[in-house]
Amino acid sequence: MSENIYITEERIDGADDGPLAGTTVAVKDNISTEGVRTTCGSRMLEEYVPPYDATVVKRLKDAGAIVVGKANMDEFGMGTTNETSYFGSVDNPAAPGHVPGGSSGGSAAAVAAGEADVALGTDTGGSIRCPAAFCGVVGIKPTYGLVSRYGLVAYGNSLEQIGPFANNVEDAAALLDVIAGSDERDATTRAEGDDATYAAAATGDVDGLTIGVPTELLEGADEGVVDTFWDAIADLEDRGAEYHEVSLPSVEHAVEAYYVIAMSEASSNLARFDGVRYGHSADAEGNWNETFAQTRKEGFGDEVKRRILLGTYALSAGYHDKYYKKAQDARAWVKQDFDEALSEADVLASPTMPVPPFELGESLDDPLQMYLADANTVPVNLADLPAISVPAGETDGLPVGLQLVGPAFGEERLIRAASALA
Amino acid sequence: MTAQTVQQGDLVTVIGLEVHVQLETDTKIFCGCSTEQTDEPNENVCPVCLGLPGALPVLNEAAVEAAVKIGKAIDADIPEETRFHRKNYYYPDLPKNFQITQYDEPICADGDLEVAVEGDRRTVTIERAHLEEDPGSLQHVGGGGGIDSADYTRVDYNRAGTPLMEIVTAPDFRSPSEVRAFLAELEEVLEYLGVFDAERDGSLRIDANLSIIPEAEIESGDVTDIGADALAAANRTEVKNISSHKGAEKALAYEETRQKNAIQRGRAVEQETRHWDESRGITVSMRSKEEEKDYRYFEEADLPPLRVSGWKEEIAIPELPSARRERFQAEYGLNEEAASKLTSTKQVADFYEDVAGEFDPDLAATWVADNLLGELNYRDMDIVELEGRLEEVTRLVELVAEDEITAKNAHETVLRGMLDDGEAPDEIVEEEGLGKTDEDEVQQAVVEAIDENPDAVDDYESGDDGAINFLVGQVMQKTGGSADPGDVNQLLRAELEQ
Numbered sequence: 001m002s003e004n005i006y007i008t009e010e011r012i013d014g015a016d017d018g019p020l021a022g023t024t025v026a027v028k029d030n031i032s033t034e035g036v037r038t039t040c041g042s043r044m045l046e047e048y049v050p051p052y053d054a055t056v057v058k059r060l061k062d063a064g065a066i067v068v069g070k071a072n073m074d075e076f077g078m079g080t081t082n083e084t085s086y087f088g089s090v091d092n093p094a095a096p097g098h099v100p101g102g103s104s105g106g107s108a109a110a111v112a113a114g115e116a117d118v119a120l121g122t123d124t125g126g127s128i129r130c131p132a133a134f135c136g137v138v139g140i141k142p143t144y145g146l147v148s149r150y151g152l153v154a155y156g157n158s159l160e161q162i163g164p165f166a167n168n169v170e171d172a173a174a175l176l177d178v179i180a181g182s183d184e185r186d187a188t189t190r191a192e193g194d195d196a197t198y199a200a201a202a203t204g205d206v207d208g209l210t211i212g213v214p215t216e217l218l219e220g221a222d223e224g225v226v227d228t229f230w231d232a233i234a235d236l237e238d239r240g241a242e243y244h245e246v247s248l249p250s251v252e253h254a255v256e257a258y259y260v261i262a263m264s265e266a267s268s269n270l271a272r273f274d275g276v277r278y279g280h281s282a283d284a285e286g287n288w289n290e291t292f293a294q295t296r297k298e299g300f301g302d303e304v305k306r307r308i309l310l311g312t313y314a315l316s317a318g319y320h321d322k323y324y325k326k327a328q329d330a331r332a333w334v335k336q337d338f339d340e341a342l343s344e345a346d347v348l349a350s351p352t353m354p355v356p357p358f359e360l361g362e363s364l365d366d367p368l369q370m371y372l373a374d375a376n377t378v379p380v381n382l383a384d385l386p387a388i389s390v391p392a393g394e395t396d397g398l399p400v401g402l403q404l405v406g407p408a409f410g411e412e413r414l415i416r417a418a419s420a421l422a
Numbered sequence: 423m424t425a426q427t428v429q430q431g432d433l434v435t436v437i438g439l440e441v442h443v444q445l446e447t448d449t450k451i452f453c454g455c456s457t458e459q460t461d462e463p464n465e466n467v468c469p470v471c472l473g474l475p476g477a478l479p480v481l482n483e484a485a486v487e488a489a490v491k492i493g494k495a496i497d498a499d500i501p502e503e504t505r506f507h508r509k510n511y512y513y514p515d516l517p518k519n520f521q522i523t524q525y526d527e528p529i530c531a532d533g534d535l536e537v538a539v540e541g542d543r544r545t546v547t548i549e550r551a552h553l554e555e556d557p558g559s560l561q562h563v564g565g566g567g568g569i570d571s572a573d574y575t576r577v578d579y580n581r582a583g584t585p586l587m588e589i590v591t592a593p594d595f596r597s598p599s600e601v602r603a604f605l606a607e608l609e610e611v612l613e614y615l616g617v618f619d620a621e622r623d624g625s626l627r628i629d630a631n632l633s634i635i636p637e638a639e640i641e642s643g644d645v646t647d648i649g650a651d652a653l654a655a656a657n658r659t660e661v662k663n664i665s666s667h668k669g670a671e672k673a674l675a676y677e678e679t680r681q682k683n684a685i686q687r688g689r690a691v692e693q694e695t696r697h698w699d700e701s702r703g704i705t706v707s708m709r710s711k712e713e714e715k716d717y718r719y720f721e722e723a724d725l726p727p728l729r730v731s732g733w734k735e736e737i738a739i740p741e742l743p744s745a746r747r748e749r750f751q752a753e754y755g756l757n758e759e760a761a762s763k764l765t766s767t768k769q770v771a772d773f774y775e776d777v778a779g780e781f782d783p784d785l786a787a788t789w790v791a792d793n794l795l796g797e798l799n800y801r802d803m804d805i806v807e808l809e810g811r812l813e814e815v816t817r818l819v820e821l822v823a824e825d826e827i828t829a830k831n832a833h834e835t836v837l838r839g840m841l842d843d844g845e846a847p848d849e850i851v852e853e854e855g856l857g858k859t860d861e862d863e864v865q866q867a868v869v870e871a872i873d874e875n876p877d878a879v880d881d882y883e884s885g886d887d888g889a890i891n892f893l894v895g896q897v898m899q900k901t902g903g904s905a906d907p908g909d910v911n912q913l914l915r916a917e918l919e920q
Binding site: 050292 | 469472473474475476477478479480481508510512514517518519520575577716718719720721723724725726
C-alpha cells in the first residue's frame with residue numbers, strides 16, 4: 001500500500017450481525033483498541049498496547065463492523081497535513097503527491113482509496129473535516145458531547161469529538177448512528193444521540209432550507225476554492241434552498257483562541273507521558289526529573305513539543321489571564337456569534353478549507369501557515385457545534401470540501417442538507 | 423522590625439493548617455476501583471486511576487455526599503454550582519502528572535469549628551474545603567531509604583484516586599497544642615459523620631504553615647486577632663508530611679523552637695517548605711521560595727460543572743459531638759468529664775445510649791466510661807474491635823443491675839475475662855461460680871441447718887467432727903444437691919466458728 005494509510009494493519013472482528021455487519025472500518029490511531037497498539041502517530045506510544053477498548057470501538061464491534069487497521073495521523077492530532085506523524089506522511093489517494101489533510105489523514109485516505117468502507121477520525125479543530133475535504137470524502141464532526149471520548153487519547157479535550165468518514169453522507173450517518181449516544185464513562189456525553197436515526201435523515205431534501213454564508217469565512221480563501229463553493233451553493237439553490245450572507249465578526253480571533261486553548265489543554269493532557277507506566281522510556285541515568293525530561297525529549301516530535309511549550313506558557317502564572325483567560329472569553333464570543341447567525345439560518349455554509357490540498361512537504365517548515373489553514377474549521381470546535389464536510393467539486397483537479405454547520409445536536413438537519421450533495 | 427524590638431518583645435506563634443482527609447467511600451473518586459487497602463501493590467487499579475491514555479474521570483457521588491456532610495458540619499457555604507480544576511505538576515506518584523482538584527469554586531467555603539483548648543472554647547475559621555484525588559504512594563528502596571537517599575523507588579497506585587477533602591483553616595492557631603486539640607476535634611466530627619476512618623493508614627495528612635510574629639506588631643494587642651499585614655511581613659515555613667494530631671504537635675513544637683531561636687539570634691527565617699522527619703523528630707528543608715511551584719490551574723473540561731444546590735437540604739447529618747456532649751449532660755445528668763468521655767467517638771456514644779436506655783444512666787456511665795473504656799485503653803484496644811460483642815457488655819451490665827453478681831466480680835473477673843479470653847459473661851460467671859444467688863442459697867441453707875439441728879451443733883462444738891457430715895447432708899438436702907459438698911463443709915465450719 002503506497003499511501004502509508006495504516007500505522008498498524010490488523011483485523012478486529014465484531015459481532016456476527018448488527019447494523020454494520022460486514023462493514024470494514026479504519027480507526028484513527030488515537031482511539032484505543034484492546035490488544036492492538038495505539039500509537040497516536042508518536043514514537044512515545046510506538047509500542048503501547050491498550051488493555052481496553054474505547055467506547056466507540058466497543059460500539060463498532062457490537063454493531064458487527066470489522067476494524068481493518070489503525071489509521072495514520074498527525075502526532076497526537078497536532079497537524080493539518082498528516083506530516084507530523086512519526087510513522088511518515090500519507091499520500092492523498094484523490095490527489096497523489098499532495099497531503100491527505102490532517103490530523104485524521106489516514107482515516108480519510110483509507111475511505112478515498114477504498115481500503116475501508118468507512119472510518120473513524122477525531123476532530124479537535126478540523127481534523128475530520130480538513131482531510132475529508134482534501135481527500136474528497138464526507139466527514140462529520142459531531143456536537144461536543146454526542147459521541148463518547150472514552151478511550152480517545154486526549155489532545156484538546158474541551159474541543160474534540162470522534163466522528164465518521166464515508167464516501168457518502170448516508171454511510172457516514174449510519175456510522176454516526178452506531179457511535180452516538182451517552183456513555184457512563186464520559187461525563188460530558190449527552191442523551192441526545194441515544195435514539196438517533198441519522199441515516200434516515202439522508203434524504204437529500206433541501207427544499208426551503210435557508211443557508212447562511214459567513215462572509216468572513218470566504219475572505220482570503222483561494223479563488224478556485226471559492227468558485228467551487230459557489231457552484232455547490234448554486235446546486236443547492238436549484239433544489240429549493242436559499243442563501244443569504246451572515247457575519248461572524250468574532251472569527252477573526254478564533255484561530256488565536258483555538259490554539260491557546262488547544263495547546264494549553266495539550267500541555268496538561270500530554271503530561272502523563274513520562275515513561276513510568278507505559279510508552280517510551282528513556283534509558284537515562286539521573287533522578288526522575290531528568291529521566292522524565294529525556295523520555296519526553298526522545299518520545300515527542302517537534303510540533304508536539306512546540307504545542308506543549310506554548311500551552312505551558314499560556315497557563316503560567318502572570319500569563320494565564322493574558323492568554324488562556326482571554327481565549328476563553330473569545331470562545332464565549334464565538335459561541336454567541338454562531339447562535340445569532342443560526343437564529344437567521346438553518347445551516348451555515350463555507351469552504352471547509354480555504355485552500356486546496358498542499359503538496360507533500362510544502363507547509364512543514366511554516367507552522368503559522370498551517371495554523372491559519374484551520375480558520376474555517378476551528379470556530380466550530382470553539383462553539384461545540386456539529387459540522388459536516390462534503391465534496392463540493394474540484395479546482396485544478398484537487399478536491400474542494402463544503403462545510404455545513406448546524407445548531408447543537410442538529411446533526412439530522414446537517415445530514416439532510418449535505419445528502420443533497422453527496 | 424529591628425533586632426532590638428525582636429529581642430525585647432514577646433514572640434507570638436501563628437499557625438494555619440491544610441488538612442487532607444481521606445473520605446470513606448467504597449470506590450475511588452473518579453472510577454469504580456475499590457478503596458479497600460490491600461497488601462498487594464497496584465491491585466485496585468484501572469485505566470482511569472492509572473491515567474492510561476484516553477481514560478476519563480467520572481465523579482463518584484458518594485464523595486460529593488461526604489463533602490456536603492462535612493460542609494454542613496462546619497457550617498460552610500455550599501455554592502449552587504461547583505467545579506473541578508487541574509493542578510499541573512510532575513511527580514512519579516501522580517498518574518496523569520496533574521491532579522484533579524478544586525480551585526476557585528470549592529464545594530465548601532467559610533466554615534468554622536469550635537474547639538476546647540485548655541478549658542476555653544475557641545472558634546477556628548475554615549476558609550475552604552475542597553474535593554480532590556489522592557496520588558499513589560512511593561516506596562523508597564535501598565541506599566539510605568529516604569526520599570533523597572534511596573537507590574530506587576517503587577510506585578503503588580492503589581491509593582491513586584482515593585477521594586480526599588482538603589480542609590484549609592485560617593491562621594487561627596497560636597500554639598502546637600491548639601493544633602492538636604483542633605485536629606482531635608476534627609477527626610471526631612469526621613468520624614461522627616461516617617466519612618472518615620482514623621484507623622486507616624494515611625487517612626489524615628497535614629501541611630502546616632507556621633510563622634513567628636513579634637507581639638509588638640499585633641496592633642489590637644489581642645493575640646487571636648493578627649492583621650494580614652503583620653502576617654504578610656513574617657516569613658513562614660510550610661511543614662509537610664505530618665500524619666497525626668500527636669505528630670502535628672511535635673512537628674510544630676520543633677518548628678516553633680527552631681524559628682524562635684533563629685529570630686532571637688537575629689537570623690532571618692527563610693520562607694520555605696520543610697519536611698517533618700518523624701523518626702528523627704526534626705524538620706528538614708525541602709525547597710525555598712524561589713522554587714515555589716506554578717501549578718497552572720485550569721478548568722477540568724472532562725467533568726461538567728457540578729450542581730449541588732439541592733444536596734445540602736437532602737443530605738442529613740447526625741448529631742455532632744459538641745451537641746451530643748451537651749445533651750448527655752442535660753438528658754442523663756452526667757458531669758462534663760463523663761459526657762466528654764462518652765462522646766469521644768460515635769461508637770462509644772451510641773453504645774452508651776443503648777445501655778443508658780435500658781439501665782440506670784449513672785450505672786451505664788460508670789460501666790461504659792470508666793470500666794469498659796478503662797480496660798480497653800489498658801489493652802490498647804478500640805471499641806470497634808468489640809463489634810458484634812457489645813451485646814455481651816450490655817448483658818454484663820444487666821447482671822450487675824439485677825444484682826446477680828457483685829460489681830467487683832463483674833469488673834475484675836468477668837469484663838477482663840471477656841476482653842482477654844473472648845468469652846461471654848454468662849460463661850465466665852458459670853465457670854467461676856460467681857452467681858451471687860447460688861452462694862446466698864447455700865449460705866442460707868447452712869444457717870438453717872445450724873438453727874434446726876442444735877444437737878449436732880453441740881456435738882460438733884464438743885469435738886465430734888463427725889457431726890459436720892450430718893450437717894453437710896442437711897444442707898445438701900435443702901439445696902437439692904446442687905451445692906458442692908466441699909464448699910458446704912467449709913461454709914459450715916466458718917459459720918460455726920463465728
